[in-house]
Amino acid sequence: xxxxxxxxxxxxxxxxxxxxxxxxxxxxxxxxxxxxxxxxxxxxxxxxxxxxxxxxxxxxxxxxxxxxxxxxxxxxxxxxxxxxxxxxxxxxxxxxxxxxxxxxxxxxxxxxxxxxxxxxxxxxxxxxxxxxxxxxxxxxxxxxxxxxxxxxxxxxxxxxxxxxxxxxxxxxxxxxxxxxxxxxxxxxx
Numbered sequence: 001x002x003x004x005x006x007x008x009x010x011x012x013x014x015x016x017x018x019x020x021x022x023x024x025x026x027x028x029x030x031x032x033x034x035x036x037x038x039x040x041x042x043x044x045x046x047x048x049x050x051x052x053x054x055x056x057x058x059x060x061x062x063x064x065x066x067x068x069x070x071x072x073x074x075x076x077x078x079x080x081x082x083x084x085x086x087x088x089x090x091x092x093x094x095x096x097x098x099x100x101x102x103x104x105x106x107x108x109x110x111x112x113x114x115x116x117x118x119x120x121x122x123x124x125x126x127x128x129x130x131x132x133x134x135x136x137x138x139x140x141x142x143x144x145x146x147x148x149x150x151x152x153x154x155x156x157x158x159x160x161x162x163x164x165x166x167x168x169x170x171x172x173x174x175x176x177x178x179x180x181x182x183x184x185x186x187x188x189x
Contacts, residue, residue: 001036001044010050016057023053029066030056030073052076113164120157124150 002010004023011018018026026032027045032052034043052073059069 001046002050003042003044007045007050007053011053011057014054016054018057026053026056026060030070032056032073048076113161116157116160120153123153 004020004027008018008020008023011023027049030052032045032049034049035046036044038044055073055076056069059072064072
């Protein structure tokens with residue numbers, strides 16, 4: 001990431017001698033967007049912005065108008081993406097591939113179970129390995145409390161698994177039932 005001062009330095013290294021005002025004008029007129037702005041309002045740009053600026057300055061020196069420059073530098077991104085896409089999946093220029101993410105209740109349930117298992121395991125480990133706390137409060141009472149808590153956490157984890165199985169069974173039966181009898185019961189009662 002580069003701020004404007006770093007871009008000016010980079011451009012000067014390649015014999016593109018411009019100042020801050022000119023750079024700001026080029027960025028605005030050629031519609032080059034910053035990728036990040038910090039809390040102080042400093043804008044940061046990526047390597048693609050520098051490539052677009054170099055191309056724009058070159059075109060400007062050849063007499064192109066700002067609209068023509070915008071057109072040509074917007075093609076840079078399409079060319080880069082097309083080259084990458086053709087290397088990966090032979091996608092022609094202008095085509096976009098849609099990627100959909102299928103998040104079902106089953107996927108969400110698996111994630112919830114994984115998170116719950118991780119949390120309960122971590123809590124159990126912390127309870128079992130809390131030697132310092134046990135020494136401070138006395139081994140007997142705290143150890144018994146910890147065992148009770150560990151047992152309750154294990155019970156809750158088992159209950160969570162049973163509920164997940166019930167939800168899955170209900171969803172399966174709902175999919176297998178072609179007619180929703182609950183809907184019709186309202187009208188016939």
